[in-house]
Amino acid sequence: MLESSLSSSQSEASVAPGIGTLFGVGVGPGDPDLITIKALETIRKVPAIAFPAGVNGKPGIAEQIAERWVHPRQTKISLAFPYVLDSDTLSEAWKVASETVWSYLAQGQDVTFLCEGDISFYSTFTYLAQTLLQNHPDLRVEAIPGVCSPMAAAAALGIPLTTQGQKLVVLPALYTVADLETTLDEADVVVLMKVKSVYEKVWQMLNRRNLLEHSAVVEWATWPQQKIYTPLSDRPSLDLSYFSLLIVQKQPFSL
Amino acid sequence: MLESSLSSSQSEASVAPGIGTLFGVGVGPGDPDLITIKALETIRKVPAIAFPAGVNGKPGIAEQIAERWVHPRQTKISLAFPYVLDSDTLSEAWKVASETVWSYLAQGQDVTFLCEGDISFYSTFTYLAQTLLQNHPDLRVEAIPGVCSPMAAAAALGIPLTTQGQKLVVLPALYTVADLETTLDEADVVVLMKVKSVYEKVWQMLNRRNLLEHSAVVEWATWPQQKIYTPLSDRPSLDLSYFSLLIVQKQPFSL
Numbered sequence: 001m002l003e004s005s006l007s008s009s010q011s012e013a014s015v016a017p018g019i020g021t022l023f024g025v026g027v028g029p030g031d032p033d034l035i036t037i038k039a040l041e042t043i044r045k046v047p048a049i050a051f052p053a054g055v056n057g058k059p060g061i062a063e064q065i066a067e068r069w070v071h072p073r074q075t076k077i078s079l080a081f082p083y084v085l086d087s088d089t090l091s092e093a094w095k096v097a098s099e100t101v102w103s104y105l106a107q108g109q110d111v112t113f114l115c116e117g118d119i120s121f122y123s124t125f126t127y128l129a130q131t132l133l134q135n136h137p138d139l140r141v142e143a144i145p146g147v148c149s150p151m152a153a154a155a156a157l158g159i160p161l162t163t164q165g166q167k168l169v170v171l172p173a174l175y176t177v178a179d180l181e182t183t184l185d186e187a188d189v190v191v192l193m194k195v196k197s198v199y200e201k202v203w204q205m206l207n208r209r210n211l212l213e214h215s216a217v218v219e220w221a222t223w224p225q226q227k228i229y230t231p232l233s234d235r236p237s238l239d240l241s242y243f244s245l246l247i248v249q250k251q252p253f254s255l
Numbered sequence: 256m257l258e259s260s261l262s263s264s265q266s267e268a269s270v271a272p273g274i275g276t277l278f279g280v281g282v283g284p285g286d287p288d289l290i291t292i293k294a295l296e297t298i299r300k301v302p303a304i305a306f307p308a309g310v311n312g313k314p315g316i317a318e319q320i321a322e323r324w325v326h327p328r329q330t331k332i333s334l335a336f337p338y339v340l341d342s343d344t345l346s347e348a349w350k351v352a353s354e355t356v357w358s359y360l361a362q363g364q365d366v367t368f369l370c371e372g373d374i375s376f377y378s379t380f381t382y383l384a385q386t387l388l389q390n391h392p393d394l395r396v397e398a399i400p401g402v403c404s405p406m407a408a409a410a411a412l413g414i415p416l417t418t419q420g421q422k423l424v425v426l427p428a429l430y431t432v433a434d435l436e437t438t439l440d441e442a443d444v445v446v447l448m449k450v451k452s453v454y455e456k457v458w459q460m461l462n463r464r465n466l467l468e469h470s471a472v473v474e475w476a477t478w479p480q481q482k483i484y485t486p487l488s489d490r491p492s493l494d495l496s497y498f499s500l501l502i503v504q505k506q507p508f509s510l
Contacts, residue, residue: 033292034291034292034400036288036289037290038288040292091510118406120406120409120410120417121409122417122419123415126418126508134510144289151403154398158396158398159375160375160380160381161373162375162376162377162427164377164427167425167430167438169425170422179422182441186437186441187424255346255349255382255385
């Protein structure tokens with residue numbers, strides 16, 4: 001059944017208008033098999049695949065995840081998105097990236113942009129797509145959702161992320177300790193994305209609130225190098241990588 | 256490549272211990288192609304497929320989503336989970352469901368339980384698995400994450416759900432107006448799940464806060480009957496189905 005589904009989609013893809021379509025695809029959290037059938041089709045039906053470049057000469061994260069699904073004959077477009085906060089530097093990078101992608105779209109080639117996790121959840125795709133749409137308002141853009149890392153981390157931990165009635169809060173890396181205090185007052189479940197740089201401060205706060213027993217860190221969720229740290233009681237500091245998130249449950253699940 | 260991946264997983268699955276393994280699989284928000292390769296493998300490698308029963312004699316939601324991926328020869332286990340809040344009624348339902356599933360596991364058969372969306376995100380699987388584990392602590396349970404509806408809705412709307420630095424709050428159906436007021440004070444992006452029963456009250460609040468222009472309702476995200484309502488300014492009431500969610504962005508995305 002998978003076969004026929006893939007081939008029907010491939011024939012549909014050969015309709016090429018004047019300018020190509022930009023597809024954005026969430027390739028999932030890391031395990032290549034956590035990609036969706038639709039994402040896979042959207043990779044296979046285009047001539048060109050774009051993705052954020054890796055650092056230090058390594059392949060990018062999304063590129064690594066999707067490696068087995070991309071055909072050697074497909075054009076690879078590696079786009080540099082610097083890991084900085086300076087908005088001028090970022091705008092310039094999005095502009096350069098969008099011009100690179102446009103050079104393919106303008107020739108009528110469809111381009112699929114890969115991102116790690118889900119395409120709408122803290123993703124670089126937003127900036128790329130919006131920069132392109134600013135200059136080319138008629139561009140057709142389609143987003144394909146994917147599995148995001150909080151869900152993957154909960155599954156790896158064997159816990160529900162949320163159950164009936166629970167309020168979930170997701171905080172990205174850029175939060176203050178005061179933000180986190182308020183959030184812990186209110187939420188039932190809190191996910192701290194990219195917890196590396198703030199882990200020690202967060203640990204102190206969770207310790208004060210007696211929440212370390214119900215907290216867990218998942219590093220590289222679903223990758224071969226996945227690591228799980230729980231409970232956190234005896235771990236005031238951890239040497240974490242960039243892909244680490246922390247889940248706090250104010251009440252552990254019970255029936 | 257997909258082929259070899261599927262068959263290697265199938266051979267691995269034929270290792271049968273004394274009792275079967277319970278797999279929980281998120282089948283995605285609705286479009287059957289938004290299932291992951293891993294979920295598909297986990298459906299195909301077991302003899303028995305369980306899912307929440309539908310209402311009024313119709314197939315269940317997860318059952319409908321996965322229909323094309325389940326083989327006619329696989330055993331179907333339809334489990335009744337009443338849509339009520341009474342905890343005695345619910346506990347009794349989980350007990351009955353867990354005994355049904357156990358009758359297969361006890362014979363050494365693996366069972367894959369399907370749920371709509373993601374397996375850890377407001378999912379019935381949690382209750383089924385925990386009820387089983389209470390009575391059978393040695394049971395092996397494995398959860399496979401899936402694409403959840405907020406991500407699918409954002410992709411359908413063509414907007415980012417969250418961008419750099421934004422705080423996301425997800426509220427399930429069971430919240431008070433006061434909860435929502437506090438949440439809107441603090442969050443950058445709010446997702447209200449199952450908004451049907453509270454839509455009119457929510458509309459009033461968003462109207463008072465001038466947030467209707469940045470709000471959208473997505474009904475049946477990624478299903479053929481998907482409907483999008485945005486902006487909400489001229490929609491003080493909507494006749495929504497059970498599978499409707501509302502996304503509020505306090506600041507619309509801009510570069």
